[in-house]
Amino acid sequence: MITSKNNINSNSPIAFFDSGVGGLTVLNKVKKILPNENYVYYGDTLHMPYGEKTKEQLLEYSDNIFKLFEDMNCKAVVMACNTTSSVIYEEVKNRYNFKLFPIVQSVSEILSQLPINRLGIFATRATIDSNAYQREIAKYNKNMQVFGQHCPDWVHIVEENALSEQKNIEIVHKDLEKMLLNNPEKIVLGCTHYPFLLEILSQFAPKEMFIDPAESFAKKIKNELESSGLLNTETKNPTERFFVSSNPQLFRQSAKMFYDVKETPELLTFLNAV
Numbered sequence: 001m002i003t004s005k006n007n008i009n010s011n012s013p014i015a016f017f018d019s020g021v022g023g024l025t026v027l028n029k030v031k032k033i034l035p036n037e038n039y040v041y042y043g044d045t046l047h048m049p050y051g052e053k054t055k056e057q058l059l060e061y062s063d064n065i066f067k068l069f070e071d072m073n074c075k076a077v078v079m080a081c082n083t084t085s086s087v088i089y090e091e092v093k094n095r096y097n098f099k100l101f102p103i104v105q106s107v108s109e110i111l112s113q114l115p116i117n118r119l120g121i122f123a124t125r126a127t128i129d130s131n132a133y134q135r136e137i138a139k140y141n142k143n144m145q146v147f148g149q150h151c152p153d154w155v156h157i158v159e160e161n162a163l164s165e166q167k168n169i170e171i172v173h174k175d176l177e178k179m180l181l182n183n184p185e186k187i188v189l190g191c192t193h194y195p196f197l198l199e200i201l202s203q204f205a206p207k208e209m210f211i212d213p214a215e216s217f218a219k220k221i222k223n224e225l226e227s228s229g230l231l232n233t234e235t236k237n238p239t240e241r242f243f244v245s246s247n248p249q250l251f252r253q254s255a256k257m258f259y260d261v262k263e264t265p266e267l268l269t270f271l272n273a274v
């Protein structure tokens, strides 16, 4: 049962959402530095991959999810999804009754300060087409060259828990080879699903070359909640609640590399989102 809204305080939950298991790479980092919070997570597996969806579709899916989070009195919502941060954040940022944290906008300043000139970004088609990373990084550093490349198969590989299949290792290798033609000094894993593929990527290039922005994102979330007086100081037994829009068992299985989802997620779909 979902409780009704309008009583947000520091004990209220922090909500996360993504198209599937990707956002767990962010939840994992946030939970390490904020272990006393109550968490809610929504994985919109029915509509995955978000990277192939239009802006209108993303607005519709996220509106349903955000209203759910409002009904659950969430104090903050983490857009643990580069695609929605890139495509719809500006439009929705003042629409809801909670603090909204977008990943791309939150980590670009840190990325802009890297002591390098050539930065690669692996991300979904929608994130790359939006040029959000280029735009945000250029606000702080106009000299950094940013090369975006989309990787159409990677989200499916992660969601289907098919990381060990040889054909998938070859797909990841091929995409990496293409990016390396730009001679990037570092490559950002600009989709929250991609850190699941770090072990494969590091078979073909040094691990230190890849940046998972989740760590600096998590620090930023902590600092901002702290300065708004919203950190949970009371909860002794924090709770976690997971929702998905399809295939709860597969979600739990695919999640394992990053997160131990203790109970099978609750199945929750919205009638207007087809």
Ligand code: DGL
Pocket: 018, 019, 020, 022, 023, 048, 049, 050, 051, 052, 080, 081, 082, 083, 084, 124, 127, 155, 190, 191, 192, 193
């Ligand atoms: N994990 C999300 C992102 O960071 C969405 C991936 C997808 O569903 O295409 O962009």
